[in-house]
Amino acid sequence: MQYFIDVILPVPLERLFTYSITKAESEFLKSGMRVAVPFGKSKIYTALVHTIHQNKPEVYDAKPIHQILDEQPIITMAQLKLWEWISKYYICTLGDVLRAALPSAFLLESETIISRANNEFADDSQLNDDEFLVYEALQHQSALKVQEISDILDKKNVLPVLKRLIEKEVIKIDEEIYEKYRPKLVKYVKLVEAYQSESALESLLDNLSRAPKQRAIILTFFSMSAATKKPIKVSELIEKSKSTATQIKILIEKEIFESFHIQTDRVSYSGEQTDALKQLNTHQLKALEEINKTFETQKVCLLHGITSSGKTEIYVKLIADVLKQGQQVLYLVPEIALTTQLVNRLQHYFGEQVAVFHSKYSLNERVEVWQNVLRNSNKAQIILGARSSVFLPFNNLGLIIVDEEHEQSYKQFDPAPRYHARDTAIVLANIFNANTLLGSATPSIESYFNATKANKYGFVTLNRRYNDVLLPEIELIDIKDKHKRKRMKGHFSDRLIEEMTEALEQNYQIILFQNRRGYSPIVECNTCGHSPQCPNCDVSLTYHQYKKQLRCHYCGYHMSMLISCMACSSTDMDSKGFGTEQVEKEVNLLFPEAKVGRMDLDTTRGKHGYERIITAFEQQEVDILVGTQMLTKGLDFRNVKLVGIMNADNMLNFPDFRAHERSYQLMQQVAGRAGRTDEQGKVLIQTYNPYHKILQQVSNNDYLGMFNEQMDERHNFKYPPIYRLIKITLKHRDYNKVNEGADWLATALKQVFKQHVLGPEFPPVSRIRNLYHKNILLKIPQNQSLGKTKEAILKIKHSFTSVKTFRPIRVVLNIDNY
Numbered sequence: 001m002q003y004f005i006d007v008i009l010p011v012p013l014e015r016l017f018t019y020s021i022t023k024a025e026s027e028f029l030k031s032g033m034r035v036a037v038p039f040g041k042s043k044i045y046t047a048l049v050h051t052i053h054q055n056k057p058e059v060y061d062a063k064p065i066h067q068i069l070d071e072q073p074i075i076t077m078a079q080l081k082l083w084e085w086i087s088k089y090y091i092c093t094l095g096d097v098l099r100a101a102l103p104s105a106f107l108l109e110s111e112t113i114i115s116r117a118n119n120e121f122a123d124d125s126q127l128n129d130d131e132f133l134v135y136e137a138l139q140h141q142s143a144l145k146v147q148e149i150s151d152i153l154d155k156k157n158v159l160p161v162l163k164r165l166i167e168k169e170v171i172k173i174d175e176e177i178y179e180k181y182r183p184k185l186v187k188y189v190k191l192v193e194a195y196q197s198e199s200a201l202e203s204l205l206d207n208l209s210r211a212p213k214q215r216a217i218i219l220t221f222f223s224m225s226a227a228t229k230k231p232i233k234v235s236e237l238i239e240k241s242k243s244t245a246t247q248i249k250i251l252i253e254k255e256i257f258e259s260f261h262i263q264t265d266r267v268s269y270s271g272e273q274t275d276a277l278k279q280l281n282t283h284q285l286k287a288l289e290e291i292n293k294t295f296e297t298q299k300v301c302l303l304h305g306i307t308s309s310g311k312t313e314i315y316v317k318l319i320a321d322v323l324k325q326g327q328q329v330l331y332l333v334p335e336i337a338l339t340t341q342l343v344n345r346l347q348h349y350f351g352e353q354v355a356v357f358h359s360k361y362s363l364n365e366r367v368e369v370w371q372n373v374l375r376n377s378n379k380a381q382i383i384l385g386a387r388s389s390v391f392l393p394f395n396n397l398g399l400i401i402v403d404e405e406h407e408q409s410y411k412q413f414d415p416a417p418r419y420h421a422r423d424t425a426i427v428l429a430n431i432f433n434a435n436t437l438l439g440s441a442t443p444s445i446e447s448y449f450n451a452t453k454a455n456k457y458g459f460v461t462l463n464r465r466y467n468d469v470l471l472p473e474i475e476l477i478d479i480k481d482k483h484k485r486k487r488m489k490g491h492f493s494d495r496l497i498e499e500m501t502e503a504l505e506q507n508y509q510i511i512l513f514q515n516r517r518g519y520s521p522i523v524e525c526n527t528c529g530h531s532p533q534c535p536n537c538d539v540s541l542t543y544h545q546y547k548k549q550l551r552c553h554y555c556g557y558h559m560s561m562l563i564s565c566m567a568c569s570s571t572d573m574d575s576k577g578f579g580t581e582q583v584e585k586e587v588n589l590l591f592p593e594a595k596v597g598r599m600d601l602d603t604t605r606g607k608h609g610y611e612r613i614i615t616a617f618e619q620q621e622v623d624i625l626v627g628t629q630m631l632t633k634g635l636d637f638r639n640v641k642l643v644g645i646m647n648a649d650n651m652l653n654f655p656d657f658r659a660h661e662r663s664y665q666l667m668q669q670v671a672g673r674a675g676r677t678d679e680q681g682k683v684l685i686q687t688y689n690p691y692h693k694i695l696q697q698v699s700n701n702d703y704l705g706m707f708n709e710q711m712d713e714r715h716n717f718k719y720p721p722i723y724r725l726i727k728i729t730l731k732h733r734d735y736n737k738v739n740e741g742a743d744w745l746a747t748a749l750k751q752v753f754k755q756h757v758l759g760p761e762f763p764p765v766s767r768i769r770n771l772y773h774k775n776i777l778l779k780i781p782q783n784q785s786l787g788k789t790k791e792a793i794l795k796i797k798h799s800f801t802s803v804k805t806f807r808p809i810r811v812v813l814n815i816d817n818y
């Protein structure tokens, strides 16, 4: 009898691969365990066991696996089920999903780059010979490929060695580490027993009179331990005594100090569970009851609650109930970096049961949360995370909350899997027979349609703000007219300046919103009109005043600001367009006394970038906050009276069928930051076109009006949710090749899908990172089988790639291209 396994390899291959195993291995292995397997000429990959069987593959000889890497499955059957759905629905391979789903520490391969972990002295007595060789090699070279390590050890399969070294935190996988993480094992020192008595200590200090540094370290140690009565961290001792790791090591070797480790959880919460849950008001209670009622018959419910109506407190009650049943909760948010406020709120209610999963966390932190979820540890009962947390190994999920469900950032655009986390969450919940609550003040057209027209979701509304604070008063300002009558100072109308002056006089805070899209300032030559372009993409470079740089927002290319025009050498250059930096500058001129802060991509880099700005604003160290889209995402500030939207037009005119829906959502969400606590807030929207329907709907808080009108358009122009969309993008270096390929593919598609194929067409930015892009859009009527449609597309795609000249063209499929 022969035994085989099918494995998922982390490569974009359409099928699973079969390897042979021994009988003993077949008894040990389970789906969801990792194995090291040879692949290609000399590569070794980490693969995941999918199925164990006895069917010999027909077309190739199954190679034996190298080694089993796990004792227990690291992924669950439920995950595999979800992955299969994702791969089928979003037309990608299981390998694509595997790559996105597993923290890369789980996926060593030949090309992976390994480097030393940044803990200073690894205890090499804990390493076996192979492990020590790797450790030593890394003392001489900062980084090595797995392949090179393979050569050093003269072994083909080194993945088990590396896996152990990662677990011991001797090495790490190279990736951008955004945060210097605390090592899991924190090293402490104490004085050895023999020197605990005062007399022994005195003679020790005498003996060390000729080693003043060592003596100083011991004295520092004493003053520290007298002050805290707790063990002393080596790192702190080094810092306080201004010594080095080597000097401390010498004291350990001399057997004066002894060292020990204390395990600390990196992502654990140190605070206590302090707050009792809030008492809901009658409106909240009613909404909560209705939600629970719809859950009796429906698995998904949409909560449409206006900004500051207290949705979060309702979520908290639902969470508490699910925890009582001993089940896990997934709480999805669009942008985890912006949720410091929420994390604090949840931790005060639920203490250490809250875990945060964040792609900006270091590998080890992510692995830790993963393991905690897998083990159903008490530390991972509520997972707060952005879209990738749908991939965690839940085993007893009771509820998923998708907050701000309308947010675009739930959709992953690149690379595959191009999944939508809200829709994936609903499927995930189904696997566990769990409930899903979608919440938003401005639901997406899809979800509102699904809830109120298609009856797919339950539907609950909450249209009173907590404390009955009125929604802000919204005033539209016609800046065309203001310009004509010379009532503008820079980009500020007289009305905006008036209201700002008043708010500042009354010690209120102000938010100024400037849309990111299309407002990036560019540089133009006043003599010849040339503006510097990105060499790799088909866009103008953006001017960053603060750094005096020109940068490309698509590929990251940057150069220092030009002194003279590249085309005509004139030095008469000017910046056009206006971004947040420009707004900030103008505010400083208009209100020199006010403290101004800015929140955009540039000022919020790094894990704690947002936190700093949000905290400064919360603490009222900043009077006026200028920002982009980020401002809209659910922040709760107490003292904001006025919100100014600098210019509404560009977002309305953006060439996208969702531009109007998005504009409505954006403006309502920014407006929702005003007057959240006691007094009614005020919102001023500056526009060239105050009669635009969307602006009228925004100023009247007319969601339903917006929805109905947008639905008419979606009907007329065959867009979601009436039709489904599949976007096919072709990418290649060569302009002509992309053109020919796109024409071929569109023609083939039109033979099957007829008038439902649009394009091919170049997108507004048609070259990115040196690749030309061309799009074909497919509209699929509701009654047409999605499965059959995808099959047909795949078939056409296969014939496409079998044409030799087209083979190098990348074809990207994007389903439900939100």
Ligand code: ADP
Binding pocket: 278, 279, 280, 281, 284, 305, 306, 307, 308, 309, 310, 311, 312, 313, 466, 636
């Ligand atoms: P939303 O999520 O709908 O924008 P929040 O849940 O953030 O609204 O609530 C807005 C504000 O009102 C928050 O500061 C919150 O603490 C407060 N709040 C909401 N519900 C209650 C309640 N039942 N008791 C006390 N404060 C509440």
Ligand code: ZN
Binding pocket: 525, 526, 527, 528, 529, 530, 565, 566, 567, 568, 569, 570
């Ligand atoms: Zn010029």
Ligand code: ZN
Binding pocket: 534, 535, 536, 537, 552, 553, 554, 555, 556, 557, 769
């Ligand atoms: Zn570029």
